[in-house]
Amino acid sequence: MAGPKAFTAIADHYRQAILTGDLVSGEKLPTNREMCQRWNVAAATVSRALNQLAVEGLIRTSPRGTFVADDATVTAAGPDRLSMVQRLRSSLMEGETSRVTAAELVVPPLYVQDIFNLDPGDQLVRREFVVGRGKTRTMLVVTWHPAHFAAQVPDLLSTAPGKNAGLTSKILEATGRSITHARDDMHARECDAREASALGLRLGAPVLGGVHRWSDDEGVIEFGLWVVPTRVAIGYQYDA
Structure with a gap:
C-alpha cells in the first residue's frame, strides 16, 4: 500500500x-x-x-x-454498534457496560412522533441508559422503539442489569424484521442538566450529540439519541 x-x-x-x-x-x-x-x-x-x-x-x-490503552476513553458510533449487533448480537463494545435508568411506554415528543409517523397520543417504548468503560461514563443514550415491540420483547420495559446489550437482536428475531437502512447525524453543542448529571459534567459543558436511525421498508426499528463528552474519542471506518 x-x-x-x-x-x-x-x-x-x-x-x-x-x-x-x-x-x-x-x-x-x-x-x-x-x-x-x-x-x-x-x-x-x-x-x-x-x-x-x-x-x-x-x-x-x-x-x-x-x-x-488500559482504560481507553473511547466509544463507538452507529456503524460499529450495528456491526456488533449483526455479528455478535450485542450493541456494546468489549469492556463496556450499561446502566438502564428508564424503560417505559410514553407519548413521545412531536419530532419523534413524526419520525415514526404516529398519530397524536400514540405511544413508543423509551429507554435511557448510561454506557461506561471502567469508572468512566462515556455516553448517555435514549432509544425509541414501536410500542407493539414491547409485547414481543418484554425486556424492552425492563431496567434489569444484563438485558440491555442484546435487545436489538432480540427485537429483530422476535419481529422478523431486518435493519436495511441506517443513518447517523452528529453535532457539537452544550449539555443540558439531565445530560450533565448522567455523565458527571458541569452544566453547559461541550459535548458531541448524535442520533441514529435504523429501519427497513416497514419503518423505523430503532431511533436513538446519544451524547458523548469531549474527553471521549469516537470514530468509525467507511469505504471512500
Whole structure:
C-alpha cells in the first residue's frame, strides 16, 4: 500500500479492532517492522498512524512495544454498534457496560412522533441508559422503539442489569424484521442538566450529540439519541 491514504488505512484498521474488542486493553500490537511488512509502507507511515491512535487515547507505547490503552476513553458510533449487533448480537463494545435508568411506554415528543409517523397520543417504548468503560461514563443514550415491540420483547420495559446489550437482536428475531437502512447525524453543542448529571459534567459543558436511525421498508426499528463528552474519542471506518 502506498500514497497519502496509507497511514489512515492503518489507523482505521487498528481503531476498528480496538473499538470492536478484537484487540483488548493491554494487548500488544505488531511491531513497527511487522506493520511495515504487512502494509508495504515506510516506517514513517506506520509511525504517523500510531501517533494518531495515541492522540485518540487508544494505544500506549513503552520500550517493550505498543499496547492497547488500559482504560481507553473511547466509544463507538452507529456503524460499529450495528456491526456488533449483526455479528455478535450485542450493541456494546468489549469492556463496556450499561446502566438502564428508564424503560417505559410514553407519548413521545412531536419530532419523534413524526419520525415514526404516529398519530397524536400514540405511544413508543423509551429507554435511557448510561454506557461506561471502567469508572468512566462515556455516553448517555435514549432509544425509541414501536410500542407493539414491547409485547414481543418484554425486556424492552425492563431496567434489569444484563438485558440491555442484546435487545436489538432480540427485537429483530422476535419481529422478523431486518435493519436495511441506517443513518447517523452528529453535532457539537452544550449539555443540558439531565445530560450533565448522567455523565458527571458541569452544566453547559461541550459535548458531541448524535442520533441514529435504523429501519427497513416497514419503518423505523430503532431511533436513538446519544451524547458523548469531549474527553471521549469516537470514530468509525467507511469505504471512500
